[in-house]
Amino acid sequence: MTVARFWRKIPQRYNLIGTKCETCQTVFFPPRTLCPDCRRDGKIVDHHCGGKGTVVTFTVVRTASDQFSNLTPYVLAIIELDEGCRLTSQVICEPQEIFIGMKVKSVFRVITEDGPSGIIHYGTKFVPV
């Protein structure tokens, strides 16, 4: 991922800044700039998600792309935040610990590195509460 592409989404990736449609009160993370229900009648503002959520489904990735291969096996999950929106993230725990319904909270972690001399991509992972 190029520097600009990563830098552009730093608030969202570091601090779970999503968006909210003030018309229908729906919170979006990953953020959307158009509400899929209200469309042009929606009013979108930034919204800071609290970072608490629940595991909806999960897997343990054992074969990854080159960029993530040094992390395998890692737990990947879809997490529903308390605000009602869902996102895909890694959960830092042992493969046998993860379960559907597990309560988790967000933490700030290294996600990947662009090679030994490239930029380090930080972002959000989750840990069991």
Next chain:
Amino acid sequence: MRDVAVIGVGCTQFGERWDTSFRELFVEAGTLAIEDAGIGGESIDALYVGNMSAGRFVEQEHIGALIADYAGLTRAGHVPATRVEAACASGGLAFRQAVLAVASGMEDIVVAAGVEKMTDAGDSTDVLAAAADREWEGFAGATFPGLYAMIATDYMHRYPLTREQLAMVAVKNHFHGSMNPLAQFQNEIRIDTVLRSTLVADPLRLFDCSPVSDGSAAVVVAPLERAREFCDTPVTVIGTAQASDTIALHDRRDISTLDASVAAGNRVFERARIERRDIDLVEVHDCFTIAEICAVEDLGFLKKGEAGRFYEEGQAYIGGELPVNTSGGLKACGHPVGATGIKQVYEVVTQLRGEAGRRQVDGAEIGMTQNVGGSGATVVCHLFRRT
């Protein structure tokens, strides 16, 4: 709108074609389809080619022109050639574009093709991950098998499906593939083969996953009223439908129901005015075993949660209640991504003509294809009837 028929089909050997280049694969399939239709290049009005990622797999874009050029369609006719992309559904979409072009009356004889050359790429896992949401799935470390694995986890949590029943999808597809001379894998496997293979993304193992493949397929479509000029056994396209859903799996209404599959399935049956029970065979998108389980349910052949028992009873085999993936599916026939949707059409047409050899479904009259892009963001369905 005019009725449209398939008047010619061609498909290459699928597999690791180390000695064959991207363009050679297409020329091989295109030539077979045109010879089968008994037409010359000068009769072709347009060409649509499904291709997911030549840019990443072989560092080549501008695929429409490349293929028109090497198929010899640029000198005389300057035939318009358009690349169509919807990840793994690229082939199905290319076919739909060809059908719409003929149905509308804009064109008469149109070639729909699909091609992918995957074995020249280094990190194919990363290329395939581009079918999902790079920014919010890929960035977090989601692989393509990982996404379908999360569908499987959700499905098995909510519905009765054992790990053995899931493996039966791959066992059945390898059995069908053993009767398909074009299939990448023509060996039979056992449930144990699946259960003892390497874990890729829990609960999916290597034998739950379709392989990395090279291959190409092509078909020729024409107005039904002219079909018999070219072909004794035209097959009519009685329905075409396509539907979209969120690019990311986490944004879906239901993790283990592909709503786009439900929508495309409902639309195509409504338009063709036939029932599910009229279907003699279906080619579905089994990129992973769990995808086939979801497909037969989401298309309305079974209720949610019934597939496990259905597969255990062997009802998806040739000779069963609903033969699924007689070609061997993506699992055994292979999955050269952009070619898969066209190969599905090739298989159904071959079956409806009664030319499928050892894997022939007796008396097949109506067949269906379902081609999925990504983890379910695009689904395209077609229905076919023997003419």
